[in-house]
Amino acid sequence: MNKTCIFQLTDSERDRLGNALVEIAYDPHGSMGYITDLRMIALSALPRRIVDALSEQRASINPRSHLIFENLPTDEQIFTTPAPEVFTPAAKSGHLSENLIMAFASLIGEPYSIFFEGADIVNNLIPTRKSKGEYTGLGSEVELDFHIENAALKFMDDYNFSPLGLLLTGVRHDPQGPLTRLADARAALERLTPEDIECLRMPLYRIKVPYRWRRDSAQQTGPVSLVRGSPDLPEISAVFYPDMVEPTTSAAAFSMEKFYAAIREVSFGIDIVPGRLVYIDNRFTLHSRDKFNGTYDEAGNPMRWVQRVFVAPNLWNHRNLNPVKSRVFQPKEAAVC
Ligand SMILES: [Fe+2]
Numbered sequence: 001m002n003k004t005c006i007f008q009l010t011d012s013e014r015d016r017l018g019n020a021l022v023e024i025a026y027d028p029h030g031s032m033g034y035i036t037d038l039r040m041i042a043l044s045a046l047p048r049r050i051v052d053a054l055s056e057q058r059a060s061i062n063p064r065s066h067l068i069f070e071n072l073p074t075d076e077q078i079f080t081t082p083a084p085e086v087f088t089p090a091a092k093s094g095h096l097s098e099n100l101i102m103a104f105a106s107l108i109g110e111p112y113s114i115f116f117e118g119a120d121i122v123n124n125l126i127p128t129r130k131s132k133g134e135y136t137g138l139g140s141e142v143e144l145d146f147h148i149e150n151a152a153l154k155f156m157d158d159y160n161f162s163p164l165g166l167l168l169t170g171v172r173h174d175p176q177g178p179l180t181r182l183a184d185a186r187a188a189l190e191r192l193t194p195e196d197i198e199c200l201r202m203p204l205y206r207i208k209v210p211y212r213w214r215r216d217s218a219q220q221t222g223p224v225s226l227v228r229g230s231p232d233l234p235e236i237s238a239v240f241y242p243d244m245v246e247p248t249t250s251a252a253a254f255s256m257e258k259f260y261a262a263i264r265e266v267s268f269g270i271d272i273v274p275g276r277l278v279y280i281d282n283r284f285t286l287h288s289r290d291k292f293n294g295t296y297d298e299a300g301n302p303m304r305w306v307q308r309v310f311v312a313p314n315l316w317n318h319r320n321l322n323p324v325k326s327r328v329f330q331p332k333e334a335a336v337c
Helices: 009-021 032-045 048-059 096-108 149-156 184-191 194-201 251-267
Strands: 006-008 066-070 110-114 121-124 146-149 165-172 180-184 205-207 227-229 234-236 244-247 266-269 277-281 285-287 307-312 322-325 326-331
Touching: 006 048, 009 032, 009 096, 032 096, 048 066, 048 096, 096 110, 096 277, 096 307, 121 251, 146 251, 149 205, 165 326, 180 184, 180 277, 184 251, 184 277, 194 227, 194 251, 244 251, 277 285
Parallel strands: 006 066, 110 326
Antiparallel strands: 066 277, 110 307, 121 307, 146 285, 165 277, 165 307, 180 266, 180 285, 205 244, 227 234, 322 326
């Protein structure tokens, strides 16, 4: 794990931030006023070194593959785990975790949500029995193998909603729960031969659009490359969970296999626990989630509760979507499920 990506708050920094964030009312719609409040509070309550790291990431001159923040403030009490799509203020003593993840997100980019990925601006990733076999954040029994979030959408000009990055933080911890794994594609590419990299750079792959994003006219991309841009700061479009990428030649399939093996080799696992927040740069850092069984409390509710926020550099690409809530968008033509 790259130590330059880890930022630890002191106890007094943690308490200062927590005291500032509890004063803000959470707005699940993600209104502009709420986000401006968070930006003002975060800039005054966060230590300078953390504001610098978030600003550098936003500017993207030399972005890190990921950022890990430790010893963050947490909600005083968690009473239960709610259903993932149901806004349930009574589940905990306040909205510190929501304000926390939104404050960090707001200093890196523009937070948003897509309605079918999460009904509120902060998405709850909570395993459900109904979704246990799904390749989504609500699933559990299948490994969500390494991927760039919504990679196929990078190639759909009128539909490019692949996020700049995503943030994850823990609200409740399942000791039997899964690790989230990250892999910096730059380190993986260093392990490949020039011939393999050349192959990954050629338009020899078709990427399936995630099920919920499919339209009649677009089930998969045309032939595209998995790697674009410079070796220092590449733009990656790989997805390694089953049947998502179709190589069009055997050489392309072979290079993709080697890329996948290298991604696994350079990866590391991290537990998304309360008090820890992880930012993943979705341009060249892949992420995965182990499969797990999940444990349940006495009331039968899952112990795992992780929150997620997507960020974009700006929301210009979202202008033709239906804003169901301020920053929660509904694609008009996507498959309804
Ligand atoms: Fe993901």
